[in-house]
Amino acid sequence: MQRVYGAQNEMCLATQQLSKQLLAYEKQNFALGKGDEEVISTLHYFSKVVDELNVLHTELAKQLADTMVLPIIQFREKDLTEVSTLKDLFGLASSEHDLSMAKYSRLPKKKENEKVKAEIVKEVAAARRKQHLSSFSTTVPSMRCSTESVAMMEPMLGFAHGQINFFKKGAEMFSQSMDGFLSSVADMVQSIQVELEVEAEKMRASQQELLSLDEAVYTPDFDVAAPQVNRNLIQKAGYLNLRNKTGLVSTTWERLYFFTQGGNLMCQPRGAVAGGLIQDLDNCSVMAVDCEDRRYCFQITTPNGKAGIILQAESRKENEEWICAINNISRQIYLTDNPEAVAIKLNQTALQAVTPITSFAKKQESPCPSQNVKSSEMENDKIVPKATVTIPEAEQLIAPGTPIQFDIVLPATEFLDQNRGGRRTNPFGETEDATFPEAEDSLLQQMFIVRFLGSMAVKTDNTTEVIYEAMRQVLAARAIHNIFRMTESHLMVTSQTLRLIDPQTQVTRANFELTSVTQFAAHQENKRLVGFVVRLPESTGGESLSTYVFESNSEGEKICYAINLGKEIIEVQKVRFILVLAEQLKRYLYTYLSKRKAMLTRQGGHIWDFLLSLLCARHF
Known part of the structure; x- marks a missing residue:
């Protein structure tokens, strides 16, 4: 465009080069450009117009200076220069903010110097405010620069109108459709300018609103007393x-x-x-x-x-x-x-502690091995019709106000009575001998990675509903009290015991006899939740019931299956022991009677024959 203005004698050459530049605009990588499809198509059409204007070789310098050169100079030397300067200022403000944040992050955790802390916090707030103001200062010029379409179309409009007005052949060259096109382009430029003005006004209003806020909003952790935490996030x-x-x-x-x-x-x-x-x-x-x-x-x-x-x-x-x-x-x-609805549902489920519900599990027909161990003998009776299942109330399963233990230190029932005498069996404490020789001979050994969520005393172990209710109360208590810490352990399931092992030191944190586990179940919705009920004897002669809730890396059904398999092995071993004992008793009686054969024969031969046939019987 400078060549068109400075060399009227070279108008043909200049317009030809201008046409080529308009066609090459789409290859330019303008940093602030967006939505340029309409601009590119318009410039392509203008390229054709410039080719037609190539036959014209004169133009008034004054109109070129006023309508074509001046807008480009303003865009290049004023707007772009202003954006570059404000960019440097914003970079300095960002650097100051980073330095102040580094000082704030290094504040000591304990025994803080309140004066130093107050100065650093004030410095962070001032740096943030300065950075915020500098970002708003760059917004309006950046918006002006982002409309490069205006800076390109307005000179072309001036160039085209100059050709029409100052050449008598303009009326013959430009048809009515061309006039309509130029009018539409002018309307588009005007509409863009109006939209920019509206956006700039909104930005100025937002800036004034932010400036009127208290400076405390720029202070880090200003709502530390009661922060509004969004627990339903699926991205951050x-x-x-x-x-x-x-x-x-x-x-x-x-x-x-x-x-x-x-x-x-x-x-x-x-x-x-x-x-x-x-x-x-x-x-x-x-x-x-x-x-x-x-x-x-x-x-x-x-x-x-x-x-x-x-x-x-x-x-x-x-x-x-x-x-x-x-x-x-x-x-x-x-x-x-x-996913948003699922996240909200999971967190709402955890926050329902104040209004107890009957159960977490609504799917009673699940094929999971989670079961009521005490009622296993009922499976042999296939004729008894199924009665209506009544779900007990929460108060019947767990006493209201029962404390919840969130760390593996003591069993939850320890907190119920502080006056119990005698030495109490403590399954949670590091054992003196960390090795378990019986595990080497065990028919079952399966390891699972679990995290302890909590334990609490319960009133009954007749149904798996007590496990679901304990899960609900433990998760709700963690959500309400913002407890995120969990103790990770290795859960070793054998045919004799359940052991919780420290993954770092390999020390046994807890040891439960498998025969004392009366209930076990996995959550029906969150497949990684699993729990079991343990019946432990007390020194007073009674028994205590506690439910332990864990989160596993694998599915909870696998843990339940392993526990169920261990219990089946115990039952098989019991039957085998009885058979071996009966065989030994049979041999003892046979030896005893053989030594007294003569006496029994004298008393009556039929007595000896009867006892001998009885010992040889298969069903004895």
Whole structure:
């Protein structure tokens, strides 16, 4: 366009080159451009017009300066220069914010200096406010620059109208359809300008609204007393601090941008074009952890039980939302048709503690091995008609107000009576001898990775409904009290015992005789939840009932099947023991009677013959 203006004698050559430039516009990579299809098609049509105007070789310099050159100069030297300057200012504000956030992240966990903390918090708030203001300052110029269509079409309109007005042949060259096209382009440019003005006005109103807010909204963790946590998230994004080991005992923290994509946790370093995979979240576990030098930390554990990465969130709210989001993703509910509804349903199910319901399990016909062990003898009677199943009330299963134990330290019934005398059997405590020789000779040995959710005392073990009710109350209590920590163990199922083993030290945390397990069941909706009821003797002569709830990496039905198989092995061993004992008794009687054969013969030969035939009988 500068050549058209500066060299009227070269008008033909200049217009020809201009036509080529218009055709090549679609190959330009304009950073702020979006939705250019209509602009490109319009410029292609203008290219044809310029080819027709190539026969005209004169133009008034004044109109070229006013209608064609001036808008381009303003766009290039004013708008783009302003955006470049504001971009540099925004970069400086972002750098100051990063430095202040680094200071805030390094605040000590204990014995904080309140004065230093207040200064750093104030510095973070000021940096955020400055960054926020600079981002708004760049919005309006950026919006002006994003409309490169206006900067291109307005000069072309001036060029075309100049040719029509100042040449007598213009009326013959341009048809009525061309006039209509130019009018439509002018209307489009005007409509774009109106839309931009409306958007700019909305942005200015939003800016004024944000400026009127209290500066506390820029303070990190300003709602620490009662944060509004969204527990139904199936995707999450934001900045986290990643812990990296730099030596045997030394660690460093790096602030990176993390986001979830399907079942993957992605990380995008600053300046990178795209993110990379950090952790596969399917079937993994997440829990809050205590770090010596940082707050609001959580750890992601792989499905095989191996400790994964440790991340630090900015606030308590962010920490809990990240934990909830990763926990929801690990259940693979993002693969369902409506993952948001499934997440809401699971969390609402956990929050129904204040209004007890009859049961979690509504599918009584499930083929799962979860069963009532006491009623197994009823299976032999196939003639008795099925009576109507009555589901007991929650109060009949678990006493109201029963405390829940969230860590493997003591059995839940220990909290019911503090005045019990004598030495009590404690299944939760590290055993003095961590080895179990009988496990080597066991007919069954199966290992499962589980996480302890909670245990509580129950009133009955006559139905599996007590397990479902305990699951409901344990999950509800964890959700209400924001308890995310879970103790991970290896559950060893043998034909004699159930053992919980520490995966790190291989020390047995708990040991239950399989004969004391009276009920076991898996959750009907959440397949990874499993629980069992244990009957333990007390020093007072009575018995206590406790339900233990776990979350497994595998399906809970597999654990129930293993327990059921162990109980069947015990029953077979009992029958075998009775048969062996009867055979030994038979041999003893035969030997005893043989020694007294002479005496029995003197008393009567028929007595000896009768006893001998009795011992030789198959059914004896």
